[in-house]
Amino acid sequence: MAKLKTDRPTYAVDAIPSDIKDAVFLGxxxxxxxxxxxxxxxxxxWATKRRLKVVEALMAEKGVTNExxxxxxxxxxxxxxxxxxRDRFIDLTFGPLANPGTTGMSADFPKRGNGV
Amino acid sequence: xxxxxxxxxxxxxxxxxxxxxRERAAFAKSPTDVELRGSIGRMERxxxxxxxxxxxxTLGFRVWQARDMRRTSAMLLDQALVEQGIDPKASMxxxxxxxxxxxxxxxxxxxxxxxxxxxxxxxxxxDYFHANADMxxxxxxxxxxxxxxxxxxxPDMNVPEYTRHEIHIQPGGYVGDPFAGHIFHYGxxxxxxxxxxxxEQDQIHKKVAAGMTTPADGKVKRILDxxxxxxxxxxxxxxxxxxxxVWGIDIGGPMVRYSHMRANDIGxxxxxxxxxxxxxxxxxxxxxxxxxxxxxHEVPAEKTIEIINEAHxxxxxxxxxxxxxFATTGKLEAPPARLxxxxxxxxxxxxxxxxxxxxxxxxxxxxxxxxxxIDGLKPLAPQFGERNFVRV
Numbered sequence: 001m002a003k004l005k006t007d008r009p010t011y012a013v014d015a016i017p018s019d020i021k022d023a024v025f026l027g028x029x030x031x032x033x034x035x036x037x038x039x040x041x042x043x044x045x046w047a048t049k050r051r052l053k054v055v056e057a058l059m060a061e062k063g064v065t066n067e068x069x070x071x072x073x074x075x076x077x078x079x080x081x082x083x084x085x086r087d088r089f090i091d092l093t094f095g096p097l098a099n100p101g102t103t104g105m106s107a108d109f110p111k112r113g114n115g116v
Numbered sequence: 117x118x119x120x121x122x123x124x125x126x127x128x129x130x131x132x133x134x135x136x137x138r139e140r141a142a143f144a145k146s147p148t149d150v151e152l153r154g155s156i157g158r159m160e161r162x163x164x165x166x167x168x169x170x171x172x173x174t175l176g177f178r179v180w181q182a183r184d185m186r187r188t189s190a191m192l193l194d195q196a197l198v199e200q201g202i203d204p205k206a207s208m209x210x211x212x213x214x215x216x217x218x219x220x221x222x223x224x225x226x227x228x229x230x231x232x233x234x235x236x237x238x239x240x241x242x243d244y245f246h247a248n249a250d251m252x253x254x255x256x257x258x259x260x261x262x263x264x265x266x267x268x269x270x271p272d273m274n275v276p277e278y279t280r281h282e283i284h285i286q287p288g289g290y291v292g293d294p295f296a297g298h299i300f301h302y303g304x305x306x307x308x309x310x311x312x313x314x315x316e317q318d319q320i321h322k323k324v325a326a327g328m329t330t331p332a333d334g335k336v337k338r339i340l341d342x343x344x345x346x347x348x349x350x351x352x353x354x355x356x357x358x359x360x361x362v363w364g365i366d367i368g369g370p371m372v373r374y375s376h377m378r379a380n381d382i383g384x385x386x387x388x389x390x391x392x393x394x395x396x397x398x399x400x401x402x403x404x405x406x407x408x409x410x411x412x413h414e415v416p417a418e419k420t421i422e423i424i425n426e427a428h429x430x431x432x433x434x435x436x437x438x439x440x441x442f443a444t445t446g447k448l449e450a451p452p453a454r455l456x457x458x459x460x461x462x463x464x465x466x467x468x469x470x471x472x473x474x475x476x477x478x479x480x481x482x483x484x485x486x487x488x489x490i491d492g493l494k495p496l497a498p499q500f501g502e503r504n505f506v507r508v
Contacts, residue, residue, distance in 0.1 A: 004294055006253060008254070010253070010294035011369025012288065012291065012369065012370055014280065015291060016277070016289075021235070023231060026224055027221070027224075032232075035225070036232040040232075040236055042173060043170050046176075050165075050172065069165065070153055070164075070165055071154065073156065083176070087176055087179075091184075094177070
């Protein structure tokens, strides 16, 4: 995001930017970008799911307004259940990234029973 | 308005919270106070449900990443070491470790996922506050002028280069974004939960403040919290010592503004000053307790020495000096897994000065400068060094 423009006093000074945004870990910037995209997608998807949970919870009550949705606070039990579901969601969507992988590609791929 | 009593299931919990909010209500709030979605306890809810949910996701992802991805990384690093005939428990240098670790794609993927998640945490927060800048800046302007605590800003002071880095890759760092305090406060909840536990209600800071060492004569009239960040430790100290004059200082103007606003908003009369820890501006021997909470690994080692000297100057004889930060040995060699974690923090979390910090034995340096260690006291939090000192 560009530096904030405002006429109000901010008490901020120029910072020294980190070089992190250009970091390439995966040998090809596109792969890094793909992972970043996946995480951003996960963030948005989770926000959507969480909003739906609020709506679903409120639907059990009478009359649903946007204000009610914004002000809704989950119970301890709901929070615990939602957190568990969040962790399941993360495990499902990102769990494969933690797979160390041991089977080679193409020519190294072992032949199956039919010889292919 | 949220019925806060409904948040707490037990009668005792409800009674405690009712008392808390009665106390809080005793302080007149600014008419420009921005609290769009109420508060949960002492944490104001973020301005939209989506932003709150985005933070919830990145928090959960960070916990998963620290557990599963890092476990895989550690296993693969050990495996690579064994394959090369190296004992995984033997000490090695950063260069030796990196040569092995960075050759492994899975370890690199762990770094990538961690970094991308951290970037989303900061970006979503910064985008929100910038999109609503006028409203939140107006809130701070109004809060600047009211108490119960005092606020001292020094917009013309020199802000040294070493303080201007984007620590934790937080955009703008501690000094460069008008909402540095807001962004830091909300963003670091995920830091705590993946290491020490929940801190949304300042639980960690309150626990540390509750265990804070006090002078042998029991006199605690003034307390200084150096590098106070968003003011959580300062507030917790004021709560433990309500009759004391408690000061939090930080070089970040936006940080002390937020600290002041937030402390006043929850009815805590702590004072905040924009100042460097090595140049606090307080008189000699002014304080009974001088402390800091994980500040020193954010400054160069030579500044840590200057800060110890300043702490000695402003602590009264018999007063205590309790700087909290990670344990250091002064040696940069360590077993590979530990070394990799430290490197990761330094390089990819942009902890610019963490290696410099670890290059000295912080505890020994304090003991050389007019302080005497108090025997038999443990660190106030896990992984912290034993640094309970009395000023000679």
